[in-house]
Amino acid sequence: xxxRPLSCLGIWFAFDDANKENGGLWGVPGSHKKSTxxxxxxxxxxxxxxxxxxxxxxPKYDISNSVAIEAKKGDVVLLHGDFVHxxxxxxxxxxxxxxxxxxxxxxxxxxxxxxxxVRRDLPFRFLYEHQV
Numbered sequence: 001x002x003x004r005p006l007s008c009l010g011i012w013f014a015f016d017d018a019n020k021e022n023g024g025l026w027g028v029p030g031s032h033k034k035s036t037x038x039x040x041x042x043x044x045x046x047x048x049x050x051x052x053x054x055x056x057x058x059p060k061y062d063i064s065n066s067v068a069i070e071a072k073k074g075d076v077v078l079l080h081g082d083f084v085h086x087x088x089x090x091x092x093x094x095x096x097x098x099x100x101x102x103x104x105x106x107x108x109x110x111x112x113x114x115x116x117x118v119r120r121d122l123p124f125r126f127l128y129e130h131q132v
Contacts, residue, residue, distance in 0.1 A: 007105040008081030008117070014071040015097040022096040023088040025069040025077065028061060031084035040116040051116065071098075 018024045039054050061084050069085070071077055079085055090096050102117055111118050 007109050009103045010079035010081065010083075010085075011101040011103065012071075012077040012079060013099040013101070014073055014075045014077070015099060016073050016095050018069075018071045018087075018096050018098065020068050020070070022092045022094040023090040024096070025071060025098075026063070026066045026086055026088070027069050027079075028063055028066050028084040031061070032080040032082045034082065036082045039112075041112075041114045042116050043114055 012025065016022075038059050040051065041054050042049055042051050044050075063084075063086070066086075069077060087096070104111065104117060
């Protein structure tokens with residue numbers, strides 16, 4: 001059972017077909033039921049931005065029952081913020097371009113400043129700021 005509200009929603013726009021042949025998009029059924037406790041972070045070290053995971057040791061996901069989320073060019077896939085998803089390497093000669101967008105909660109939610117989704121050069125624009 002979820003004890004906190006969903007704080008991130010991924011939107012994946014297929015610019016090309018994504019299928020098993022070109023590595024596609026895959027997901028682990030039911031993985032959204034466990035809250036994320038492994039985070040992608042960024043830091044500046046010696047003037048260079050570096051990306052890292054916290055905690056350092058990654059969780060081991062059982063991807064043996066992963067399912068293909070096949071998408072045709074123009075399809076839009078919504079991804080729960082805690083849903084484990086990935087693509088395999090594209091070793092085919094068929095391109096697989098996509099665009100991703102993340103909607104993040106701002107009201108009553110704190111995002112750590114080193115979280116990968118918080119950009120210093122392009123701060124969040126808040127939906128609720130100017131509400132009357």
